Amino acid sequence: MKNIFKFCAFLAFFCILSCRKDAPGIDVKEGMNVVGYVRDDSGAPVSGAVVSDGHTCVATDADGIYQMKVPSGTRKVFVSVPSGYDIPMSSSGLPKIYNSFVLMKDKPVQSDFTLSRSGGVEDFTLFVLADVQLEHDNACAEFEDRIMPEILRYTSTLQGPVIGLSLGDMVWDQMDYMAGSYAGQIVKLGFPVFHVIGNHDYDVRALTLEDADNVFENTFGPVNWSFNYGQCHFIGINNITYTPQDKANYKREVSESTLEWLRQDLSYVPKDRLVILSMHAPSQRRDQPYSTSYLTNCEKLYDALDGYKVVIMSGHLHHNYTYTVSGSIVEHNHASLMGNDWDNNAQGLCNDGSPRGFTVYRISGNSLSDNYYKGAVTDRSFQMRLYAPGEYDMYLGQGDFGNVRKNDMVINIFNWHTGWHVEVDEDGKKTVLDENIKAQDLDAYRYDFKFATDHIFRYAPVSEDWKNITVTATDPFGNVYQDSIDH
Secondary structure (H helix, E strand, O other): OHHHHHHHHHHHHHHHHHHHHHOOOOOOOOOOOEEEEEEEOOOOEOOOOEEEOOOOEEEOOOOOEEEEOOOOOOOEEEEEOOOOEOOOEOOOOOEOOEEEOOOOOOOOEEOOEEEOEOOOOOEEEEEEEOOOOEOOHHHHHHHHHHHHHHHHHHHOOOOOOEEEEEOOOOEOOOOHHHHHHHHHHHHHHOOOEEEOOOHHHOOOOOOOHHHHOHHHHHHHOOOOEEEEEOOEEEEEOOOEEOOOOOHHHOEEOOOHHHHHHHHHHHOOOOOOOEEEEEOOOOOEEOOOOOOEEOOOOHHHHHHHHOOOEEEEEEOOOOOOEEEEOOOOEEEEEOOOOOOOOOOOOOOOEOOOOOEOEEEEEEEEOOEEEEEEEEEOOOOOOOOEEEEOOOOOHHHOOOOOOOOOOOOOEEEEEOOOOEOEEEEEEEOOEEEEEOOOEEEEOHHHHHOOOOOEEEEEEEEOOOOOOOOEEEEEEEOOOOOEEEEEEEO
């Protein structure tokens, strides 16, 4: 009997040692299969840090310990980096707020995070690009040799901290370019760039959904993520439901599991934070005949965001527009870096007439304090395209030009939204244009990019003998842009 007792005591002691070996110092709760510490670089615990697998969120306790039960097949967990800490970066130059692992059947996985304290940030720059869509070697060469050098020249002038967002479709079904040409160039920016998955970022060769996002996750991390920076809470979500081997029939929706994760994530966020939500497909589409919901369940998304001041960042449509969802939610849809296409597009036009490019935001505290669009290879001052009176005339009756009248001057202001002031000076006589129209940009139409946009204005000259017409556009942040044409 004594021998049996000794054996049982030894077995119990061995089990305790085994548990400690699996998760040293952590009293693992029943059913938990991923546990770990979040500490700072001095070894001190970070309490209240949120850790997630993209389905469930938990917060660390006073000892910096988190415990969670993740579904089978889970490959990563991430820490929603608290404000006051640096964004962890991988050796390759991409942000790495996640850990990868393989779940074990009989013991928990320990996955620890170490964060470096920073001095805290109040003001910073947000650099946003969308739809690079590298599709062939020629596109990669254009991106690497012509576009990126210009972007790097410009971003080198940005002052203070910079955070980057890339809004999906980094490639056009060509997975080899994702970690190669694309990531190899984007890390040259020298600041953290976070990515969301687009419909063209799924691996068309994959036979299962679990494998279809492997290349994206192995390069950039989880498809759903969040972190805090200054007085902002950043979130990235997947809003593309992809079907393996049937890439054309993807759905634009936020899954119920992602919506539940989003609600959990936001439950840890103070209501005075600015929430910046990144996703690929926009929630709304504002080009005719589409002036309606674009996500099938956008109202559920808005409901999940209720109570927060939110800026939604989206791409996918290759044109600029801003949509005011409500008094607290505004969506910015971004023109693409590839333009409408890399091929047969000498001007590098997007389908709304904007030049291929990127958008820069300035964040002060929990508010936007500046916002402008920048053509990749054009000056910042190039913010509008002017078409002389009558230039549209021969196209009337074609395309979507129903709102343009004969002999109208047409003005396309790439980043316009309500709140801008637009004024025309015809030979000293000034007229305020207070009504935008929906129409197609004529140059884009000539390239067969047939999409209407809402950032178009028309002006009928007072005199047939006008000599100079100057357009001045002032945005809500006080930036003044001007262009003119002579008769």
